[in-house]
Each structure stands twice: as structure tokens, then as C-alpha cells.
Amino acid sequence: MNVKKFTAPTSRExxxxxxxxxxxxxxxxxxxQSDGVVEILALANDDAASLAMPAPHSPMAEPAPSLDLGTTAVPAGRVEPRFEDELPHMSPPVTVKPASLPEQPQRRVVASHASFATKTAAAAATVVAPAAPAAKAAPAIDASQIAALVGAAVASAQESAAAEMSxxxxxxxxxxxxMETQLAELSWGATQARAPxxxxxxxxxxxxGFSASLSRYLIEKLPANRDAADSLRWIKTVLTRNLQTMANEDAxxxxxxxxxxxxxxxxxKTTSTxxxxxxxxMRHGPDKLALITTDAYRIGAHEQLRIYGKILGVMVHSVKDEADLRIALKELKNKHxxxxxxxxVSQRDQMVAEQVSMLQGTDANVKRLLCLNATATQETLSEVVxxxxxSGLxxxxxxxxxxxxxxxxxLDVVIRHKLNLFYVSNGQRVPEDLHLADxxxxxxxxxKLKRDVVATQYQDAELPLLMSGAGGNTDSLREVHLG
Structure with a gap:
């Protein structure tokens, strides 16, 4: 073995x-590296190969013995070599009783001995465990398992692709x-300059008080070559035509x-009732009318309607649930x-659905009239409707x-939801403050109500931004008749 030392200022050199x-x-x-010099010890490839090969007549060149944990017999005519004689620097082998080991397949142990090098190389022994005997063949996977694996892989890929596509x-x-918002803002900015x-x-x-969506829809449909006064008259005409009302009380x-x-x-609701x-x-007399209340929650609610009934000479019946209501309607089927x-009930309460179900579950044809508070906002009124x-109002x-x-x-909510407006109530007096809708x-x-603040409510710079977000949902406006 010929080990050489090389020194240079850098590793590359x-x-x-x-x-x-x-x-x-x-x-x-x-x-x-020491004292600013890089020192490398190297060995030729042929010398390194000779280290891994045992001497021709050494025990390491003999065939590897079969290690049988159950027996200690040695073939006759040959003396079993001892590793400790060849490797004096290694610890003596540890004797393991066969009974202390679990049953396992036999293994062949091959020890390769490297020659001792000079003072710079230490003696070493390498124990190599070759491959174990051929393992038992793995059980064959049937077609159903393969199909299940393929199906799972395809489903996983589809799910991943669907999530990515979403x-x-x-x-x-x-x-x-x-982009639609920005384009609409630019469009309305141009409209301000082109059509004031x-x-x-x-x-x-x-x-x-009309919504931005309805306002934008009608402004876009304005006929050409009209001034502001004519345009406003056209808007009023279209709104009047689309406001469904009851022509007379006979219905x-x-x-x-x-x-x-x-x-x-x-x-x-109680006052309107x-x-x-x-x-x-006033039209048919008290004998042709019956009053029913389902309000058993508020204190005095039943008494309030009973007082009205007493004044009118009409009996007031109180019911608690659908069964009581069905019985009461059967008893009052002769009333006009x-x-x-x-x-x-709040529009966000689940009791609304229960109340609607109670009214629809009777044998009688109960027509529901929705009371809309004119002081509420459009969003609130839309939720109520x-x-x-x-199934219909x-x-x-x-x-x-x-x-x-x-x-x-x-009025905007009534038009967009296609409701039939029967009456308007403008006070507490009974029965004077109830009028047919005109x-x-x-x-x-x-x-007319807000004419005094029209000029100051919205600035010119605010209108394009306001109208840019008003064109999202126009499905309810497609049935607005323009005339």
C-alpha cells in the first residue's frame, strides 16, 4: 500500500x-487544513482494491461457515479457525446460547479481513450479511383489489382537480x-357628461327611496331625445303601471x-284587522263576520282585539295551534x-315557517295578507317578503x-316582488285611516316627500360608484313593463 500526501494552498490545487x-x-x-495549507492523504485505486481482498491462504479466503444456532458440530478433518487469532485487536467473540434466540432463518456470515496498513491506518474487520434466502412469494392481488386501488387513485385525482378548478x-x-364594476363606473361617468x-x-x-338596481334599469331604458322633466314623467308612468293594486273592495x-x-x-296587524x-x-253587518286571534304571547293582545270586537258587536275566538284553528274554522264556516x-314573528325566526304551515294546514282556503311597514328599509322589507x-301571498x-x-x-319592494297592494294605512283611527291603494x-x-333634499343627498362623484354595484341581480326586473 502506497499512501501519498499532497499539500497545496487551496483544495482545488x-x-x-x-x-x-x-x-x-x-x-x-x-x-x-493546517497553517493555511490544505493536506490530502490519497491512495491509488489498485492499492485500495488490494485492501478489500483477503490473503490467498488466510482463513478469510476459506468458504464462509454455515452458522447453525442449534448445533455446534464441526466437519471432520478440519480445524475451525478462530477469528481472535487473526485479529488480536478485536474483542473476543461473545458466546450466545441457542435457546436465548428466537427461531429465525439461517444466515451466512462472511468476514472480510483488511490488511493492516502503516501507522496512519488502523486494523478493521468487516462483517457482511448477504441476502437472506429467497422470501416466500407475495400473495397475488386479485382484480377487485386492483380495481379498488385504481378507483381510489382516480377519485383522489378527480377531487384534487375539482378543488383546483373551483x-x-x-x-x-x-x-x-x-372588471364589471370598473366598466360600469366608467360608463356612468361618461353618462353624466353625455346625458346630464x-x-x-x-x-x-x-x-x-327606490333601489339603485331599479333606478339603473329604468334609466338605461329611458327613451332618447327627452329632457329631465319628460324623462321623470316617463319614469312615473312606468312605475305606476307596474304597481299592482286592488281596483275596488269587491275582491x-x-x-x-x-x-x-x-x-x-x-x-x-291588530289595528289593520x-x-x-x-x-x-258596515257592508254586511256584524252577524256575517268572525274574528280569530292566535296571539297568545303578548300581554293584552287578545284583549285589544276583544275590545274592537265588542265595539263592533263581533265575537272574538282565541286559538293556540293548528288543531284549534281547524276546529274554529269549521264552526265558523257559515260566516261570510x-x-x-x-x-x-320576526322574519328571521323559524316560527314563521310554522305559522305559514299552520295557516295552510286547515281545510279552509286561508288567504294571507302581509303587512309591510313603510318606515322599514328595503333590505328588511325584502327579507320579510x-x-x-x-306558497304565495x-x-x-x-x-x-x-x-x-x-x-x-x-313601493320598490312591492314592484320587484310582484305583490298585489290592497290597502294603505296612514293612522290609528278605526276605520277612517284605511284606504284603497291608488x-x-x-x-x-x-x-314629493324628498324633493327638498334631492340636490344634496348624492354628489356627482358618488353616483358612478353607487350605480356600478347596482347591476348584479336584475332577474326580478325583467318583468317590469315599460309600456
């Missing part, structure tokens, strides 16, 4: 010397919405039937008109008209 002297296959034994579609929708009369009409509609008072007034708490009862008594005053809609009554600063909000009067009043 030292490796170059090793390659030039011993060739590209040289074996690097050590690499260290994320991409979400980003695309967000980009589309942003549209901006004036838009301010009027927004100040009257309710003369025909009769069972009517239930529904709506949230505090919208005036008393007003309708007074109209029925039956009015039901229901308990007020969606909650109480059920016969109509609605606008209450607290005298308390509202603007009524365009409630579409032209209501639309004209909506624009």
Missing part, C-alpha cells in the same frame, strides 16, 4: 495534484366582478272568505268573512304611511 499523480480514480483517505373559477368570478338629464332623474329616484269585502294578516311584530272588520260590518289576527312568501297592506319619511322603499297617488307622493 491539492485535488489537481492528486489527479495528476494517482489518476482520476484515486481514493481520498483524509482532507484537512379555486380557479372563484378567482375568475372575482376578476369578472371587478339622466343624472338628474337618477337623483330623484334615489332620493325618493275582498264583497266576495268574503278567510283572511289572515301576517307580518313581524309591531307592523300594525280592526279596520277591515269595521268595513265588513273571517279575519285572523296572527302573532307577530321572502320569509312570509310561502294574496296581497299586502302598507302600514304606517304617515310615519315614513320616504315610501319609495316599500298607484298614481303613491308614486307621485314618493317623489
Amino acid at each position: 491539492a485535488l489537481r495534484k492528486v489527479r495528476e499523480s494517482l489518476g482520476p480514480d484515486a481514493v481520498i483517505l483524509s482532507n484537512r 379555486g380557479v373559477m372563484h378567482e375568475l368570478r372575482a376578476m369578472r366582478g371587478m 338629464h339622466k343624472t338628474a332623474v337618477l337623483r330623484e329616484m334615489l332620493a325618493a 275582498l269585502i264583497a266576495q268574503g272568505g278567510v283572511f289572515a294578516l301576517v307580518g313581524p311584530t309591531g307592523v300594525g 280592526a279596520k277591515l272588520a269595521a268595513r265588513c260590518v 268573512t273571517v279575519l285572523i289576527d296572527t302573532v307577530g 321572502r320569509a312570509y312568501q310561502g 294574496a296581497g299586502c297592506i302598507m302600514t304606517k304611511l304617515d310615519e315614513a319619511a320616504a315610501i319609495g322603499n316599500v 298607484p298614481a297617488y303613491l308614486i307621485d307622493r314618493a317623489f
Whole structure:
């Protein structure tokens, strides 16, 4: 063995010397740096190969013995060599009793002995465990298991692809919405400069309480070559035409039937019931009318309607559930008109569905009239309509008209949800403050209530931004008749 030492200022230079002297296959034994010099000990490839091969006549060159943990017999005619004689520096072998080991397949142990090198190399022995006997063949996987594995892999890939596609579609929708908003803002900015009369009409509609979506829809449909006054008259005409009302009271008072007034708490259901009862008594007399209340929650609610009934000479019946209501309606089937005053329930309460189910579960055809508070916001009124809609509303009554600063909000909801407006209530007097809905009067009043603040409610720079987000949901406006 010929170990050589190479020194150089850098590792690159030292490796170059090793390659030039011993060739590209040289074996690097050590690499260290001292006193600013890199020192490498290297060995030629042929010398390194001789270290791994045992001497021709050494015991390590003999065939590897079979290690049988159960027996200690040695073949006759040959003396078993002892490793400790050849390797004096190794610890003596540890004797292991066969009984202390678990049963296992036999292994062949081959010890390779490397020649002792010079003072820089230490003696070593390498024990190599060759491959064990051939393992038993793995059980064959049947077709159903393969199909299950393939199906699971395909399902996982599809799920991953679906999740990725969902994320991409979400980003695309967000980009589309942003682009639509920006384009709409630019469009309305150009409209202000090109058609100032549209901006004036838009301010009027927004100040009257109409929604931005309905206002934008009608402004876009304005006929050309009209000034602000003519455009506003056209808007009023279209709104009047699309406000469905009851032409006369014969549809309710003369025909009769069972009517239930529904709506949230505090919208005036009991007072409106008393007003309708007074109209029925004036037309047909007290014997043709019956009053029913389901409000057993509020203190004095039953007594309030009983007082109205006493004044009108009409009996008031109180029911608690659907069974009581069914019995009461059977007893009152000979009455011309039956009015039901229901308990007020918030539009976000699950009791709304229970109340609708109770009214629809009777044998009688109960027509539901929704009371809409004119002082509520558009968002609140829309929630109320969606909650109480059920299988359909016969109509609605606008209450607290005298308390509202603007009524365009409630008229907007009635138009967009295609409700039939029966009455408007503008006070507490019974029965005077209940009137048939007049579409032209209501639309004209909506624009007159806020005329004094039209010019200051929205600035010119705010209108494009406001209208850019008003075109998202126009499905409910497609049935608006323009005439």
C-alpha cells in the first residue's frame, strides 16, 4: 500500500495534484487544513482494491461457515479457525446460547479481513450479511383489489382537480366582478357628461327611496331625445303601471272568505284587522263576520282585539295551534268573512315557517295578507317578503304611511316582488285611516316627500360608484313593463 500526501494552498490545487499523480480514480483517505495549507492523504485505486481482498491462504479466503444456532458440530478433518487469532485487536467473540434466540432463518456470515496498513491506518474487520434466502412469494392481488386501488387513485385525482378548478373559477368570478364594476363606473361617468338629464332623474329616484338596481334599469331604458322633466314623467308612468293594486273592495269585502294578516311584530296587524272588520260590518253587518286571534304571547293582545270586537258587536275566538284553528274554522264556516289576527314573528325566526304551515294546514282556503311597514328599509322589507312568501301571498297592506319619511322603499319592494297592494294605512283611527291603494297617488307622493333634499343627498362623484354595484341581480326586473 502506497499512501501519498499532497499539500497545496487551496483544495482545488491539492485535488489537481492528486489527479495528476494517482489518476482520476484515486481514493481520498483524509482532507484537512493546517497553517493555511490544505493536506490530502490519497491512495491509488489498485492499492485500495488490494485492501478489500483477503490473503490467498488466510482463513478469510476459506468458504464462509454455515452458522447453525442449534448445533455446534464441526466437519471432520478440519480445524475451525478462530477469528481472535487473526485479529488480536478485536474483542473476543461473545458466546450466545441457542435457546436465548428466537427461531429465525439461517444466515451466512462472511468476514472480510483488511490488511493492516502503516501507522496512519488502523486494523478493521468487516462483517457482511448477504441476502437472506429467497422470501416466500407475495400473495397475488386479485382484480377487485386492483380495481379498488385504481378507483381510489382516480377519485383522489378527480377531487384534487375539482378543488383546483373551483379555486380557479372563484378567482375568475372575482376578476369578472371587478372588471364589471370598473366598466360600469366608467360608463356612468361618461353618462353624466353625455346625458346630464339622466343624472338628474337618477337623483330623484334615489332620493325618493327606490333601489339603485331599479333606478339603473329604468334609466338605461329611458327613451332618447327627452329632457329631465319628460324623462321623470316617463319614469312615473312606468312605475305606476307596474304597481299592482286592488281596483275596488269587491275582491275582498264583497266576495268574503278567510283572511289572515301576517307580518313581524309591531307592523300594525291588530289595528289593520280592526279596520277591515269595521268595513265588513258596515257592508254586511256584524252577524256575517268572525274574528280569530292566535296571539297568545303578548300581554293584552287578545284583549285589544276583544275590545274592537265588542265595539263592533263581533265575537272574538282565541286559538293556540293548528288543531284549534281547524276546529274554529269549521264552526265558523257559515260566516261570510273571517279575519285572523296572527302573532307577530320576526322574519328571521323559524316560527314563521310554522305559522305559514299552520295557516295552510286547515281545510279552509286561508288567504294571507302581509303587512309591510313603510318606515322599514328595503333590505328588511325584502327579507320579510321572502320569509312570509310561502306558497304565495294574496296581497299586502302598507302600514304606517304617515310615519315614513320616504315610501319609495316599500313601493320598490312591492314592484320587484310582484305583490298585489290592497290597502294603505296612514293612522290609528278605526276605520277612517284605511284606504284603497291608488298607484298614481303613491308614486307621485314618493317623489314629493324628498324633493327638498334631492340636490344634496348624492354628489356627482358618488353616483358612478353607487350605480356600478347596482347591476348584479336584475332577474326580478325583467318583468317590469315599460309600456
